[in-house]
Amino acid sequence: MSSDNNISIRVEDLGKCYQIYPNPATRLKQAVTNRLNGAIGRTPPKYFSEFWALRDIGFEVPRGEAFGVIGRNGSGKSTLLQLITGVLTPTQGSVQTRGRIAALLELGSGFNPEFSGRENVYLNGMLLGLSRAEIDARFDGIAAFADIGEHLERPIKTYSSGMLVRLAFAVQVQIDPDILIIDEALAVGDALFQKRCFARINRLADDGVTILFVSHDQETVRTVTRRSLLLHEGRAVAMGTSSETLRAYRRLINNEESKYFASLAERHIVVEGIDPGDGGNDVKLPDSVMPSEDALPPDGDVPVADQLQAGAVEVVDASTIDDTSFGSGYALVQRVVTLDESGEQCAVFYPGEKVRIEIDFKALVDLKNLNVSLRIRNREGLKVYSWGTLNQDMQVAAGLKDAPVFWERSFAKGEDARAFFEFVCPLGPGFYEIQAAISHEGQPDYSDQTILHWKDEAAFFQVFMDQKSYHFGGSFDLRMSATW
Structure with a gap:
């Protein structure tokens, strides 16, 4: 383990389990059974099934590092962030954080839809520990960054999703956080606002703010973060440099896609005396999945999808x-x-x-x-x-x-x-x-x-560049010319 003074986020053996009941009556039955069995010192029976949204997660993020979390929908990313921010309590393990946390999780979370944008700025600022005087001092910067004009004085229930994320991000980055957590919310912003946000994120990181960043945009994760964690079905399956982790993510997506197509084959292929897995060439497809004559290549070969489904190749x-x-x-x-x-x-x-x-x-x-x-x-x-x-x-x-x-x-x-x-x-x-x-x-x-x-x-x-005869600055040559 690293020195505690240098660690902004420490997650150890973290897990979150939900109890799934078939109906409300069963939930009530469990509550009554728990009370009765508890009174006589017996272990109550379980009328629920367990769903582990997250299990056995552990990592550390040093101060000032930008750390990514990636994974498919339902992999546990949002649950992890909610546990780190304290929105949820863990079933097992622990989370330790150092410093003030600013979190941009679900769109509009923490905002009162009936209040105006200005009133919500003050409400959120106070919830984050700022005094009214401190919010007064930061308000002009928040308003300028959000750049929503007169809408700042209107109820936020009238805001578009883009306006909402503008205001939310502006509040979070202006409170001088020690840890900034962002969960996909920036995806709804326009290109210019996203550019400003990422410039601000980079500046915060340079100032020693720890960034925890979740996004499905692989290039953004690679650019913004140095290390990343890959979650799948609630468990950590890879962690390392962002390039390495994203490679594992792409491999995982490809494997899931292959399993999906294999399951389609299992449901539709009719086998005449041969197991599709044994590599035989005599597997017959039902007419419903055989390609039409028009779908066949000119030489009459069976298209690749049908070859693969038939298990006819190694x-x-x-x-x-x-x-x-x-x-x-x-x-x-x-x-x-x-x-x-x-x-x-x-x-x-x-x-x-x-x-x-x-x-x-x-x-x-x-x-x-x-x-x-x-x-x-x-x-x-x-x-x-x-x-x-x-x-x-x-x-x-x-x-x-x-x-x-x-x-x-x-x-x-x-x-x-x-x-x-x-x-x-x-x-x-x-x-x-x-x-x-x-x-x-x-x-x-x-x-x-x-x-x-x-x-x-x-x-x-x-x-390389010939500094004397053909020189330009930047990443690309725009073939620029000058006239006068």
């Missing part, structure tokens, strides 16, 4: 390859290299030079409707750009480009293939990572995507 779980991979494994990224304009391997470029990225992959089953894509991230892990063959296919469909449609190509089981991506380097000096992915797209518009193989750290390159 594939690799991409998450077992290494800790940078995840996906169902029906196709694998084999190599990613960066090339210069002449086609030679190169890992150093200058702004204005052509960059060519080659992605080699293998189909492990008969495939169609694929998308080969990449993402470029900078040294800080921020997504700089993402693009794929499907993006170009969509341009072709819209009549903006004349090119073959990659989405319509078919790949045979065991086939090796590759795709090239080219661009003129607009990037500022720095170190960049390439992530590569192969996905199956049920529709040619990103609306029905299944990741077959996603690979982080697939390749790296650097951008």
Whole structure:
């Protein structure tokens, strides 16, 4: 354990259990039974089932650190934050915090809808321990940050969700908190307000304020926080740097998606003498789930979804390859290299030079409707750009480009293939990572995507600058010119 003086939040063996009753009468029966059995010293019977919203959670957040909490809906994120803020009492374990806590949890929590915005500012400030004089001194700053104009004098029941979060955030950050807790609320704000909020969060962190941040936006979590905790079904399944934890989160989502499609297969596949799990090729599908003739590829191959449902192929779980991979494994990224304009391997470029990225992959089953894509991230892990063959296919469909449609190509089981991506380097000096992915797209518009193989750290390159002949500042070259 770290020194107590340096720890803002300490959570030990934390758990929250709810008693679930089938109806109100049973709850009353339990209360009466508890009282009667307690009077005679006996253990009462249980007429309820237990639901552990959170169990066996433990971590520490040092002073001044930005710490993220991520997970799917229902994973226990909000319960954890409510336990830390004292809104809920734990069933087991303990929470220790040091300093004043400002929390932006459920939208509008702590506000009286009949009071005006001004009255709610004073009400919340006093609940947070400020005197009226202290609120008076901070009021102009709160009003300026919220920027809701004359609505400040109107009942907040007339506010939009965006106005509500503006006022709530403005109050919380102006009370000089030692710990700031934010649970998804900023998602309803407009882009300009979010920019101001994150700038304020960064300044608070620089001033030594501890940030506990929950969001479904993975890039925001990666940018705002240094470490993160991944929750799933009430338990901690990963904790580490935000990049590592987000990788585990993406892998978890992919596994859940695979289980979902497997459950659909179990409910719909009719097996004639063969267990779908034994890899046999004679599994028959009922007519209701067989593809129409129009849905078959030109060569008559069965679409990948039906091959997978039939259990007719053996594939690799991409998450077992290494800790940078995840996906169902029906196709694998084999190599990613960066090339210069002449086609030679190169890992150093200058702004204005052509960059060519080659992605080699293998189909492990008969495939169609694929998308080969990449993402470029900078040294800080921020997504700089993402693009794929499907993006170009969509341009072709819209009549903006004349090119073959990659989405319509078919790949045979065991086939090796590759795709090239080219661009003129607009990037500022720095170190960049390439992530590569192969996905199956049920529709040619990103609306029905299944990741077959996603690979982080697939390749790296650097951008240098000629300080004397071609110089600019910042992350991107806007190709600016001047006239006079």
